Amino acid sequence: MIRLADVTFRYEDMEMYFDAVFTAASFTAIIGPSGGGKSTLLNLIAGFEVPQSGRVLIGTQDVTALPPDQRPVNMIFQDNNVFGHLDVWTNVALGISPRLALSAEDRERIDTALADVGLVSFKQRKPDELSGGERQRVAVARALVRDRPVLLLDEPFAALGPALRRDMLDLVTAMQKARRLTVVMVSHQPEDAQYAASHTAYLEAGRIVALRPTAELFAATDIPGLAAYLGDWRSIGQ
Numbered sequence: 162m163i164r165l166a167d168v169t170f171r172y173e174d175m176e177m178y179f180d181a182v183f184t185a186a187s188f189t190a191i192i193g194p195s196g197g198g199k200s201t202l203l204n205l206i207a208g209f210e211v212p213q214s215g216r217v218l219i220g221t222q223d224v225t226a227l228p229p230d231q232r233p234v235n236m237i238f239q240d241n242n243v244f245g246h247l248d249v250w251t252n253v254a255l256g257i258s259p260r261l262a263l264s265a266e267d268r269e270r271i272d273t274a275l276a277d278v279g280l281v282s283f284k285q286r287k288p289d290e291l292s293g294g295e296r297q298r299v300a301v302a303r304a305l306v307r308d309r310p311v312l313l314l315d316e317p318f319a320a321l322g323p324a325l326r327r328d329m330l331d332l333v334t335a336m337q338k339a340r341r342l343t344v345v346m347v348s349h350q351p352e353d354a355q356y357a358a359s360h361t362a363y364l365e366a367g368r369i370v371a372l373r374p375t376a377e378l379f380a381a382t383d384i385p386g387l388a389a390y391l392g393d394w395r396s397i398g399q
């Protein structure tokens with residue numbers, strides 16, 4: 162479980178307030194207009210931003226004062242997840258040990274993770290010899306070896322085409338189910354939320370306006386701003 166309890170956070174002209182629970186082992190998509198605070202919400206959970214007031218809890222642990230590397234969290238961004246000068250295998254290995262102090266068992270875990278994401282034959286390649294989708298698979302493999310109970314994804318597959326996005330969502334969903342991860346994923350594609358997420362939150366102007374089971378949220382007519390955000394999308398064959 163992830164809990165934001167009375168969290169406030171402000172940038173100069175923007176005041177955000179989050180009070181929400183993401184149930185353990187659920188997969189929540191976050192949708193909403195650009196600039197609404199979706200990335201900030203993930204950064205507060207990951208520890209890249211610290212609330213001005215309120216608390217962040219993961220499970221029973223208050224992590225509000227913990228730096229990102231001490232939180233039980235993996236985060237995957239839209240890009241810049243990998244080090245360009247290091248090969249695929251080493252990029253994944255860094256998820257276990259920043260100094261690359263690896264046991265035989267660690268090496269096996271890295272190979273297994275690379276197999277799970279279909280990158281075994283790419284392990285000696287550098288990131289610039291990979292496609293965008295393959296680079297994101299490296300980030301997923303690193304999350305696999307780090308094995309933290311919370312996985313945050315910030316528009317991770319936005320640069321990929323629809324078929325590849327589905328493959329990547331399948332990969333994340335399989336990982337979520339196998340390890341009972343609590344996943345929170347920001348997405349600009351409502352269909353990604355519908356495809357993968359058990360719950361969806363609509364976030365606007367620094368507030369979570371609604372957080373509901375995905376089908377309910379998309380069918381709802383009582384959520385301010387949602388219809389305008391979705392526009393024609395909802396009426397076109399969904």
Ligand code: ADP
Binds near residue numbers: 172173175195198201
């Ligand atoms: P989203 O991910 O929903 O597009 P963000 O969380 O990135 O929204 O941003 C929310 C608001 O905070 C925006 O108004 C943005 O301009 C502002 N903001 C984000 N990061 C910073 C920053 N580092 N410094 C100042 N303002 C920021």
Ligand code: MG
Binds near residue numbers: 199200201
């Ligand atoms: Mg963002």
